Amino acid sequence: DGGITQSPKYLFRKEGQNVTLSCEQNLNHDAMYWYRQDPGQGLRLIYYSQIVNDFQKGDIAEGYSVSREKKESFPLTVTSAQKNPTAFYLCASSISPLAGAHSYEQYFGPGTRLTVT
Amino acid sequence: AQSVSQHNHHVILSEAASLELGCNYSYGGTVNLFWYVQYPGQHLQLLLKYFSGDPLVKGIKGFEAEFIKSKFSFNLRKPSVQWSDTAEYFCAVNGGFKTIFGAGTRLFVKA
Numbered sequence: 001d002g003g004i005t006q007s008p009k010y011l012f013r014k015e016g017q018n019v020t021l022s023c024e025q026n027l028n029h030d031a032m033y034w035y036r037q038d039p040g041q042g043l044r045l046i047y048y049s050q051i052v053n054d055f056q057k058g059d060i061a062e063g064y065s066v067s068r069e070k071k072e073s074f075p076l077t078v079t080s081a082q083k084n085p086t087a088f089y090l091c092a093s094s095i096s097p098l099a100g101a102h103s104y105e106q107y108f109g110p111g112t113r114l115t116v117t
Numbered sequence: 118a119q120s121v122s123q124h125n126h127h128v129i130l131s132e133a134a135s136l137e138l139g140c141n142y143s144y145g146g147t148v149n150l151f152w153y154v155q156y157p158g159q160h161l162q163l164l165l166k167y168f169s170g171d172p173l174v175k176g177i178k179g180f181e182a183e184f185i186k187s188k189f190s191f192n193l194r195k196p197s198v199q200w201s202d203t204a205e206y207f208c209a210v211n212g213g214f215k216t217i218f219g220a221g222t223r224l225f226v227k228a
Contacts (some may be wrong), residue, residue: 031214033216035218040126040220040221041220042121042123042207042218042219042220042221043161043207043218044218045215045216045217048214048215050214056214058215090161092161097213097214104149104211104216105151105163105166106163106216108153108160108161108162109160110160111160
């Protein structure tokens with residue numbers, strides 16, 4: 001089955017610790033994205049990557065870091081600098097606009113719920 | 118700045134009632150428009166999309182949306198809702214590399 005996997009589903013960490021969330025896709029998509037979903041705020045873009053070894057900050061990148069060493073993988077690290085890290089994190093992928101695609105619909109993973117205490 | 122506004126945060130309907138969820142966007146160029154749905158316990162998934170052509174687009178499960186360029190709107194409609202339509206609905210706009218999502222509308226359909 002083609003799709004996006006995120007692991008783990010639930011993650012608990014102590015304040016002050018960095019934590020890395022996994023995202024893997026087998027859809028052969030060039031573009032990948034990380035969003036944070038908070039109640040009543042919709043999805044807010046943290047980082048995105050249009051191609052391997054390249055990524056850009058989204059609207060709320062502070063306190064987060066990413067890497068894109070492989071096309072299939074786009075891990076997100078929540079650092080201790082993120083002031084309010086407890087949230088639901090969604091990873092997505094799409095055909096890249098760089099490919100000239102007209103419609104950039106995104107495919108989403110099941111999400112990781114991170115709780116920091 | 119680009120933005121998406123969804124008019125209702127919570128909607129409660131009885132089965133067979135008609136549904137219209139409002140969405141307005143602010144973007145100064147050619148856009149692709151989407152409605153995504155998140156059913157309880159499931160992945161966020163595409164409901165329907167518009168990028169050109171007929172402004173009335175049809176999606177899965179009997180949903181449709183109309184793009185009105187002059188009003189910067191992309192409202193979602195369904196003539197008769199079912200209990201299984203209970204979900205959170207997100208309007209989204211893409212004009213390039215980034216997609217902007219609205220805050221979401223939680224729909225609860227009473228059986």
